[in-house]
Amino acid sequence: MLALAVALPAFAADAPRARTLQQILDASPAGDWRPLDADNALLMEMPGGQVVIELAPRFAPAHVANIKTLVRAHYFDGLAITRVQDNFVTQWGDPHAGEAAARSLGDAAASLAPEFTRASRGLPFTALPDGDLYAPQSGFADSFPAARDSRRGAAWLTHCYGMVGAGRDNDPRSGPGNELYVVIGQAPRQLDRNIALVGRVVQGMALLSALPRGSGALGFYTEAEPKPPITRMRVVADLPPADRPALELLRSDTPTFAALVESRRKRRDDWYVAPAGRIDVCNVPLPVRERPASEAR
Amino acid sequence: MLALAVALPAFAADAPRARTLQQILDASPAGDWRPLDADNALLMEMPGGQVVIELAPRFAPAHVANIKTLVRAHYFDGLAITRVQDNFVTQWGDPHAGEAAARSLGDAAASLAPEFTRASRGLPFTALPDGDLYAPQSGFADSFPAARDSRRGAAWLTHCYGMVGAGRDNDPRSGPGNELYVVIGQAPRQLDRNIALVGRVVQGMALLSALPRGSGALGFYTEAEPKPPITRMRVVADLPPADRPALELLRSDTPTFAALVESRRKRRDDWYVAPAGRIDVCNVPLPVRERPASEAR
Numbered sequence: 308m309l310a311l312a313v314a315l316p317a318f319a320a321d322a323p324r325a326r327t328l329q330q331i332l333d334a335s336p337a338g339d340w341r342p343l344d345a346d347n348a349l350l351m352e353m354p355g356g357q358v359v360i361e362l363a364p365r366f367a368p369a370h371v372a373n374i375k376t377l378v379r380a381h382y383f384d385g386l387a388i389t390r391v392q393d394n395f396v397t398q399w400g401d402p403h404a405g406e407a408a409a410r411s412l413g414d415a416a417a418s419l420a421p422e423f424t425r426a427s428r429g430l431p432f433t434a435l436p437d438g439d440l441y442a443p444q445s446g447f448a449d450s451f452p453a454a455r456d457s458r459r460g461a462a463w464l465t466h467c468y469g470m471v472g473a474g475r476d477n478d479p480r481s482g483p484g485n486e487l488y489v490v491i492g493q494a495p496r497q498l499d500r501n502i503a504l505v506g507r508v509v510q511g512m513a514l515l516s517a518l519p520r521g522s523g524a525l526g527f528y529t530e531a532e533p534k535p536p537i538t539r540m541r542v543v544a545d546l547p548p549a550d551r552p553a554l555e556l557l558r559s560d561t562p563t564f565a566a567l568v569e570s571r572r573k574r575r576d577d578w579y580v581a582p583a584g585r586i587d588v589c590n591v592p593l594p595v596r597e598r599p600a601s602e603a604r
Numbered sequence: 605m606l607a608l609a610v611a612l613p614a615f616a617a618d619a620p621r622a623r624t625l626q627q628i629l630d631a632s633p634a635g636d637w638r639p640l641d642a643d644n645a646l647l648m649e650m651p652g653g654q655v656v657i658e659l660a661p662r663f664a665p666a667h668v669a670n671i672k673t674l675v676r677a678h679y680f681d682g683l684a685i686t687r688v689q690d691n692f693v694t695q696w697g698d699p700h701a702g703e704a705a706a707r708s709l710g711d712a713a714a715s716l717a718p719e720f721t722r723a724s725r726g727l728p729f730t731a732l733p734d735g736d737l738y739a740p741q742s743g744f745a746d747s748f749p750a751a752r753d754s755r756r757g758a759a760w761l762t763h764c765y766g767m768v769g770a771g772r773d774n775d776p777r778s779g780p781g782n783e784l785y786v787v788i789g790q791a792p793r794q795l796d797r798n799i800a801l802v803g804r805v806v807q808g809m810a811l812l813s814a815l816p817r818g819s820g821a822l823g824f825y826t827e828a829e830p831k832p833p834i835t836r837m838r839v840v841a842d843l844p845p846a847d848r849p850a851l852e853l854l855r856s857d858t859p860t861f862a863a864l865v866e867s868r869r870k871r872r873d874d875w876y877v878a879p880a881g882r883i884d885v886c887n888v889p890l891p892v893r894e895r896p897a898s899e900a901r
Contacts, residue, residue, distance in 0.1 A: 393809055
């Protein structure tokens with residue numbers, strides 16, 4: 308069976324020893340990983356399984372707090388996926404938002420000041436070396452893909468596959484986090500600095516990317532199309548310890564991550580005949596693993 | 605309901621009149637469109653609907669010819685989707701390839717010289733203005749996303765969402781077109797110049813992008829997972845005229861396409877507060893429409 312991008316290491320004696328991504332991860336010290344931030348992670352249960360989202364309080368603190376307020380009031384429980392636009396986004400929230408039957412936001416804010424960028428100062432940032440079409444610089448902060456413009460003093464999360472944002476209407480204050488979307492196609496980088504990204508999916512992405520596309524305008528489901536239900540959403544820290552996803556994320560400020568980036572910039576496995584020698588921020592894998600059993604929960 | 609990226613034109617009197625993509629297309633002269641190239645287009649029928657692929661004989665003439673030979677021998681009829689890897693590719697072909705039960709390739713070649721690049725000379729090319737992370741220049745040729753390196757005299761198709769290629773093993777000659785893949789996630793531009801792209805999906809993409817992901821290594825379906833069947837594949841020109849998809853593609857060397865690119869580089873609809881002013885080759889929409897009823901088939 309032909310396997311695109313198969314990596315079977317078989318080194319020539321005089322070639323630099325190339326390690327596969329898995330070999331790099333297998334050799335990583337425990338300290339290059341960090342646990343999922345349970346206080347800023349969401350578990351979204353759907354009939355087909357669960358999605359884990361890590362929030363980004365360094366980039367969108369007010370949105371993250373408001374989303375947690377909504378989640379803790381069980382706002383999302385029983386709501387649904389409302390939109391799946393091919394090569395763009397899957398979006399969820401209240402199918403009756405804006406109508407009389409809309410669910411109350413309770414104690415959460417209905418409007419929030421934009422958090423489309425933040426100050427670049429004080430933000431630990433691991434830059435990529437190859438430039439970026441949409442920003443002066445791109446790289447990673449807290450294992451999130453990000454960009455910055457040091458001259459203007461701004462940094463922001465980038466719209467890569469799996470990134471989660473707070474949908475809004477034309478009013479930049481109109482996205483308080485009660486409608487969320489996740490990128491399921493080519494990075495729509497034109498949205499950067501125009502809307503608040505609030506986190507990223509770290510597990511269960513296929514539950515959101517493989518959904519039937521909506522046939523309405525902008526991929527919204529029509530009345531005739533069943534909307535995939537959201538059983539419930541919870542803040543991970545609020546779950547009994549045994550129910551919390553035991554995930555670890557590779558830290559983006561570590562030698563292991565640097566080795567990963569290099570191995571992806573210059574692919575040396577036998578399959579490649581012309582390694583790119585470059586990489587886009589949205590093409591860098593951001594490894595997540597189950598916490599090794601040897602470690603205490 | 606919050607609609608991400610809604611475009612409701614409402615122009616200030618002194619602002620430059622911004623046209624939406626739809627307005628640009630609605631105003632386009634008929635000559636800025638071309639019919640689907642029926643001699644180099646494939647119709648793939650699946651239980652859920654049909655996928656139309658336009659092939660790129662200017663870039664991969666031997667692969668295109670070999671694929672047409674396979675299609676005309678009904679090689680693909682009754683085969684199946686074998687792999688769906690999230691944020692990467694959907695692949696189809698013979699589930700028994702490489703085994704004793706493998707289907708014969710008949711008169712088609714089992715091995716082909718690589719067509720990973722072609723000469724840039726003689727290739728009409730509409731360049732984009734903002735640069736490209738993976739190539740000296742990117743743009744469009746025959747309504748396909750492409751790149752070129754004029755100094756080295758090479759051009760190639762780029763791995764954008766919806767692009768179709770011929771899967772291969774480590775041997776660069778091992779991808780004769782009997783296993784095909786389509787990009788369903790972030791553009792894997794590291795594959796450019798490493799494998800033969802042969803065309804792109806111009807209709808029915810969601811039939812390939814919304815499939816269940818495979819749980820095996822690299823997204824291959826395991827024995828326990830049903831493989832979505834391919835009912836049949838046909839060369840569009842071989843179909844009775846009434847059965848041919850009546851599609852038109854916006855030509856990429858026209859004023860309408862140039863206006864489209866500009867409207868996407870500098871989004872002026874009310875939703876955007878910070879237009880990017882730049883665009884990546886894989887973020888440019890490539891419009892396809894049903895042929896207007898007024899035109900003869």
